[in-house]
């Protein structure tokens with residue numbers, strides 16, 4: 411596997427890295443002290459500069475105003491943007507909007523693209539994806555209560571969702587709802603575009619996550635839909651294609667997440683090494699002189715490097731053979747890199763001692779916010795089970 415970026419990609423990565431370091435890192439103290447919403451005016455200014463620099467939405471095709479990078483190239487960019495919690499947002503590459511734009515590009519009608527995709531691509535509005543319900547196990551998503559009942563040319567939707575990331579301030583939601591209760595489990599649901607100002611669409615609360623309800627893009631909401639009426643023309647793809655479309659959305663999304671996590675690991679690793687060399691535990695004796703800290707540094711380096719190779723290999727497989735053919739690799743990186751992330755951030759925090767628990771560095775923020783990496787987009791256990799079953803099948807299991 412040769413994964414050295416080409417010279418022209420390396421030049422773009424250097425430009426993006428300079429922008430991240432010079433323009434975004436200085437905003438982090440405000441982000442940690444006052445939250446995402448307080449940083450929005452500054453961030454909008456940075457987004458304007460990103461656009462002017464021709465670095466807008468690197469993953470998006472040039473016809474739609476992006477840089478037209480293949481998945482493999484964007485994987486490298488995602489690592490650079492992951493160095494800061496606001497990197498993906500500043501470059502219009504943030505979840506859940508990217509996944510929703512990909513869905514609309516893939517399955518949207520001309521009318522849906524005009525009304526929902528165009529303003530989203532331009533960065534004028536935000537969106538969210540509402541599938542998980544508090545009453546049902548999200549790891550078995552075919553089991554849900556949200557129903558879209560056909561009524562003339564419309565659907566009338568009733569349901570209860572939660573952990574709808576970025577619903578606060580979103581202009582529309584893609585809602586997963588049962589459209590054929592009698593159908594086969596994987597053909598019961600459809601994805602439907604629902605404007606968030608439609609009567610009956612209610613954000614009940616921003617859910618407090620480890621003590622922080624967040625706000626705007628950086629939040630997760632509980633949402634109730636009560637008799638929400640939308641035209642059937644708002645359905646994405648054929649009736650019953652909801653789960654099939656969800657799979658299409660998740661493959662590349664997992665590459666984006668995993669490389670973002672590797673960006674976080676690299677930043678945490680830098681912080682750990684700086685602290686190990688600067689903190690003296692006795693006069694003239696730095697923390698880095700202790701073998702246990704040296705072992706954490708070596709183990710972290712090995713884990714980050716091997717995780718990156720696995721993700722790049724998976725991105726290459728998706729680019730060459732498609733998401734379906736790479737499903738094992740996608741599951742492997744999803745749980746493996748989430749584990750590396752958790753261990754590297756934990757070691758870096760430990761090396762900082764009490765300072766690691768404060769918001770004077772980003773470590774506590776990542777420790778809190780990124781614990782969810784092992785849960786969303788499929789919990790670790792579900793991915794491990796899927797891979798193991800496929801492997802065992804080759805042995806007659």
Ligand SMILES: Cc1cc2nc3c(=O)[nH]c(=O)nc-3n(C[C@H](O)[C@H](O)[C@H](O)COP(=O)(O)OP(=O)(O)OC[C@H]3O[C@@H](n4cnc5c(N)ncnc54)[C@H](O)[C@@H]3O)c2cc1C
Pocket residue numbers: 506539540541542546547548549550572573574575576630782785786787788789790791792795
């Ligand atoms: C920060 C965050 C953001 C999210 N954003 C979104 C979003 O934007 N839109 C959306 O729709 N959803 C979102 N989710 C929800 C997410 O997709 C679900 O939390 C996830 O699918 C797991 O579902 P659950 O929470 O109901 O856990 P459950 O399904 O109840 O599972 C609980 C635990 O049981 C274990 N488990 C589950 N199944 C198995 C099994 N088969 N075998 C063994 N063990 C198992 C796992 O350890 C799992 O963590 C988000 C969640 C988080 C935490």
